[in-house]
Amino acid sequence: MHSTASDGSLPPEAVVSAAIAAGVHAIALTDHDTVAGVAPARAAAEGTGLRVIAGVELSAYQGEDETHLLGLHLVDVESMDRRLEAFREARHERGVRMVELLNAIGVKITFADVLEVAGGGAIGRPHVAKALVEDGWARDNRDAFDRYLGAGRPAFLDKRRLSLRDAIAMVHACGGIAVLAHPGGEGSLARLTALKEMGLDGVEVMHPGHSAEDRKRLLTLAEHLDLVPSGGSDSHGAPTGGRAIGGLAVPLEWLERQDARVELRRSTVVEA
Numbered sequence: 001m002h003s004t005a006s007d008g009s010l011p012p013e014a015v016v017s018a019a020i021a022a023g024v025h026a027i028a029l030t031d032h033d034t035v036a037g038v039a040p041a042r043a044a045a046e047g048t049g050l051r052v053i054a055g056v057e058l059s060a061y062q063g064e065d066e067t068h069l070l071g072l073h074l075v076d077v078e079s080m081d082r083r084l085e086a087f088r089e090a091r092h093e094r095g096v097r098m099v100e101l102l103n104a105i106g107v108k109i110t111f112a113d114v115l116e117v118a119g120g121g122a123i124g125r126p127h128v129a130k131a132l133v134e135d136g137w138a139r140d141n142r143d144a145f146d147r148y149l150g151a152g153r154p155a156f157l158d159k160r161r162l163s164l165r166d167a168i169a170m171v172h173a174c175g176g177i178a179v180l181a182h183p184g185g186e187g188s189l190a191r192l193t194a195l196k197e198m199g200l201d202g203v204e205v206m207h208p209g210h211s212a213e214d215r216k217r218l219l220t221l222a223e224h225l226d227l228v229p230s231g232g233s234d235s236h237g238a239p240t241g242g243r244a245i246g247g248l249a250v251p252l253e254w255l256e257r258q259d260a261r262v263e264l265r266r267s268t269v270v271e272a
Contacts, residue, residue: 001027001235001245002057004119005037007126009237012037015245016044016052022246026051026255028072028232033058033087034122035077056080057181059159060167068181069167070204070230073262075175083170088122090160095123101155102132102148109135125149168199177201177262179230182209187218189225196225201261206231206250208242228261229254 002008003015010018012029015037019027029041029052038054045052054074060067074080099111113131114123121127129144138144148155162170168178179202180187180195192203205218206229222229231250238244 001029001233002031002237003029003037003041004121005029005034006031006057006121007124007236008121012041013044015235016041016048016050018245020045020048020050022244024050024246025252026053027245028053028055028070030055030057030070030072030232032056032122032124033084033091035074035080035084036121038074038077055176056084056171058162058167058170060164061161062164067164069164069171070179070181071167071171071174071176072179072202072230073176073258074171075266077174080170080174080176083174087160087162091123094157094159095128098125098128098149098155098157101157102128102137105154107132107137107148107155109137128155164195165198168195172199172265175262175266177228177258177265179204179228182207182234183218184210184214187214187221189221192221192225192227196227200227201265202228202230202258204231205229205254206248207234208248209234228257230258 001015003010003012005012029037031037035056042052053072054077056071058069058071060069095114096111099109099114102109109131113135114127117130118127129141129149132138132144133140138147150156171178178200180200181204187203203218203222205215205222219229233243233245233248235243235245242248
């Protein structure tokens with residue numbers, strides 16, 4: 001799930017409170033390209049019985065195709081933070097440039113508007129979209145993307161790219177396991193086999209955007225390829241539905257299997 005450290009609507013402490021209220025056993029805070037919310041979330045959860053797993057959602061690329069990769073069970077959070085610093089700086093510069101492009105076509109928002117919306121989080125297109133909505137230049141986020149921010153639109157800028165292979169290696173270097181996020185219908189045997197050869201540890205099976213058929217197929221492939229299954233609400237703060245905190249029940253056994261895989265990976269590294 002996500003917090004205001006990236007594009008969620010709840011601060012990390014409020015994410016923890018909502019998870020406790022929902023009776024959740026464990027959460028993985030996986031903000032986009034930042035781990036800034038992990039420490040405050042863990043501090044808020046201390047003594048409550050809620051387990052907060054240190055995580056991150058990385059935007060990575062295979063050629064021209066963007067893929068989201070979850071880094072779960074990170075041990076060296078500070079190392080991940082340092083590795084992502086350059087990408088955060090690139091996000092900031094990209095945000096400045098997007099505002100300049102909007103201004104050039106007469107859309108008068110300011111970068112200060114975007115910073116206020118981001119609330120200190122890693123800046124992304126959703127923050128620019130929200131600023132456009134709040135300043136009256138778009139009806140909603142979808143309209144903002146359709147008119148200004150989507151691929152091929154006047155203020156679209158690509159982000160600094162991290163290869164999927166390097167993203168997997170980055171997660172492993174920080175003591176975590178690499179899990180393919182919400183692949184949906186693109187989670188094929190051929191694709192997962194190729195990613196496993198790069199070091200992929202698991203695949204997100206349960207996700208609000210997955211159909212029953214997606215879940216069945218992905219779980220079967222995970223078992224076949226010895227990938228650990230994962231799942232989550234992908235909550236950004238929605239109060240109800242499958243994307244709400246606690247809105248998607250994930251088997252506790254999957255977490256136990258992840259823990260076992262983490263220990264196996266770490267023991268292998270130590271022995272090597």
